[in-house]
């Protein structure tokens with residue numbers, strides 16, 4: 001996924017800069033006056049899985065105070081190990097000949113991350129809460145109700161959902177003006193993009209604060225409306241599904257399609273390699289949800305082949321087999 005995003009070689013640099021300055025000026029023309037800007041220092045991240053641990057690492061690396069929350073202590077411990085390992089890699093590049101500097105950097109960054117088992121307690125002093133729990137609306141509603149009662153009134157809430165409606169997630173809170181989306185990409189420390197999502201209720205001050213927070217993490221932010229899949233997944237998931245349907249019709253093998261898209265379109269990964277990387281279970285979950293929402297839309301039509309692989313537990317890279325087999 002990383003490659004596709006960074007391969008924006010179709011736009012010349014000039015066009016990109018012009019587009020960016022146009023976008024920035026339209027964004028700034030209605031941005032929040034300095035005195036109304038919320039100051040974000042304390043970040044609470046709920047869900048210490050793949051995404052939450054990556055977000056915690058990047059926030060701590062950029063000097064934010066982080067509380068990382070998970071309902072399972074085992075996941076908090078695993079996250080800590082994963083973050084330290086990832087920071088070790090960063091430190092080796094940052095301080096190639098300075099082992100002392102390197103270990104100080106890792107220890108200092110780790111010291112900014114506190115662990116917590118209870119979401120309400122974790123949100124008590126937060127300026128910004130980022131939710132990165134399992135992709136399930138009922139679970140997200142339950143969590144946001146709980147933290148809405150516990151977090152300071154000024155605290156901003158953001159969800160990292162990939163496919164659910166930000167408006168619907170935020171609807172259970174009494175602070176829909178302070179609710180938006182921050183959609184990070186996996187792996188968070190490596191991927192440069194954040195999609196910043198505003199709903200019709202998100203205030204300008206909240207939106208500006210989310211955007212600026214993303215930039216303070218050293219990421220490139222793009223502005224998105226609250227539509228299924230935002231920008232990246234809305235384009236990628238139908239593309240991957242269409243590739244699967246193409247092979248179902250016998251018009252090419254996964255290998256042929258992947259080779260064609262890499263060599264013919266210049267993509268760094270073919271759609272089947274990409275689907276295996278994203279996870280076939282995740283891909284199925286997203287397409288099924290969108291199909292339920294818009295069952296007449298041919299782009300959101302489910303695939304028997306995908307359903308069959310998921311049924312067999314072939315989820316892609318993470319399970320050792322998807323469209324391709326992977327060595328352990």
Ligand SMILES: NC(=O)c1ccc[n+]([C@@H]2O[C@H](COP(=O)([O-])OP(=O)(O)OC[C@H]3O[C@@H](n4cnc5c(N)ncnc54)[C@H](O)[C@@H]3O)[C@@H](O)[C@H]2O)c1
Nearest residue numbers: 047048049050051070071075132133134135160161162186
């Ligand atoms: N995996 C990706 O590539 C990706 C990319 C962008 C966004 N997302 C989104 O990010 C979110 C998290 O995805 P992930 O891949 O990190 O999932 P994950 O399964 O790796 O981690 C989820 C974590 O949330 C914890 N959790 C669940 N319910 C909780 C609760 N009520 N309170 C506290 N902790 C709770 C679980 O114990 C688990 O550790 C999802 O909404 C997903 O759609 C995922």
